[in-house]
Amino acid sequence: MIELRDVYKTFTRKEVKIEALKGISLKVEKGDIFGVIGYSGAGKSTLIRLVNYLERPSEGQVLVEGHDLGAYSDKELRAAKKNIGMIFQHFNLLESKKVFDNVAIPLVLLKKNKAEIRKRVQELLEFVGLSDKAGSYPSELSGGQKQRVGIARALASNPSILLCDEATSALDPQTTRSILQLLKRINAEYNITVMIITHEMSVIQEICNKVAVMEEGRIIEQGSVLDVFGQPKHETTQNFVKTVIQNSMTTSVRRTLKAEHGSQLYKLNFAGESASEPVLYEIIRSYGVKVNILFANTTEIQETTLGTIIVQLQGDPSQIEAALDYMNKHEVRIEEVKSYVLDINHK
Ligand SMILES: Nc1ncnc2c1ncn2[C@@H]1O[C@H](COP(=O)(O)OP(=O)(O)OP(=O)(O)O)[C@@H](O)[C@H]1O
Numbered sequence: 001m002i003e004l005r006d007v008y009k010t011f012t013r014k015e016v017k018i019e020a021l022k023g024i025s026l027k028v029e030k031g032d033i034f035g036v037i038g039y040s041g042a043g044k045s046t047l048i049r050l051v052n053y054l055e056r057p058s059e060g061q062v063l064v065e066g067h068d069l070g071a072y073s074d075k076e077l078r079a080a081k082k083n084i085g086m087i088f089q090h091f092n093l094l095e096s097k098k099v100f101d102n103v104a105i106p107l108v109l110l111k112k113n114k115a116e117i118r119k120r121v122q123e124l125l126e127f128v129g130l131s132d133k134a135g136s137y138p139s140e141l142s143g144g145q146k147q148r149v150g151i152a153r154a155l156a157s158n159p160s161i162l163l164c165d166e167a168t169s170a171l172d173p174q175t176t177r178s179i180l181q182l183l184k185r186i187n188a189e190y191n192i193t194v195m196i197i198t199h200e201m202s203v204i205q206e207i208c209n210k211v212a213v214m215e216e217g218r219i220i221e222q223g224s225v226l227d228v229f230g231q232p233k234h235e236t237t238q239n240f241v242k243t244v245i246q247n248s249m250t251t252s253v254r255r256t257l258k259a260e261h262g263s264q265l266y267k268l269n270f271a272g273e274s275a276s277e278p279v280l281y282e283i284i285r286s287y288g289v290k291v292n293i294l295f296a297n298t299t300e301i302q303e304t305t306l307g308t309i310i311v312q313l314q315g316d317p318s319q320i321e322a323a324l325d326y327m328n329k330h331e332v333r334i335e336e337v338k339s340y341v342l343d344i345n346h347k
Pocket of ligand 1: 038044
């Protein structure tokens, strides 16, 4: 659906080169809600602007529905862009035009007749829950309502892709949630592929099925949201995950454990099926391993339960090995907790 192949983007300002993207490769499949997360300056906006060709790559290819956008003539590119809607952090509405006319802009540009425009705009305003605001000006709307207008306008030309550039960053948590739910409905009911860039992991947790983490112009980690949240590998990803899931021991537990250096600690991640099986009970019963639970938490991601437990296992090495093997076979992901986490200053 959307594919970036080894994309580089370099800006030159006052003879200084800025490498905003350094070899980005990713694939967004049809029907995905694909999130790109990163701190400020990571290159997220540049990346999303390449997808609708507001920027051209310095090197590499951007393919949409299998077509290399770089190989298109200007006319072909204009046609291709109709297939891509975009919404923005600050909504980008025309303040001098009423809600109806803002939503109608893409249809006017497509030279649709008045009756068609009226019907489509009414349909869209109804879909985003703003039928009663057609005659209002943007200045008379709340932030959430403005973003709904932005969404209606982005959908006007029936795109198959919707790009969202920090679309909820200017909104309060409750309004953010309602806009994210609307994006989810757009994805499910209109079968529109959604690509979201954000610096908030809660946005990814709430609606995305896939995620790419960016840092300094590179993708440092990508995969299904369940995998990345369950086993974040890179430190930056771990820091993002920590903002939404508590997955480490509290300081007081670490302090108690410090005295017992050398005990075997494991972080166990349960997802989906394995979260509902009595795995710990089995390892105690069948392998005689003593289990001391130091931390436990469950979270819901993608309608799947993700559980994290940190345990101290005590027993013969052979019993512990057998217990770990049993849990492995029952799809529990096991990570040995290194002794450095026992340092209470370690975050
Ligand atoms: N038009 C431009 N000219 C020069 N440099 C640019 C331009 N656009 C982006 N950059 C630079 O490219 C780098 C990546 O910027 P980008 O806006 O893509 O990051 P971002 O992750 O979206 O950050 P933010 O969330 O702060 O917008 C930054 O160093 C930025 O200064």
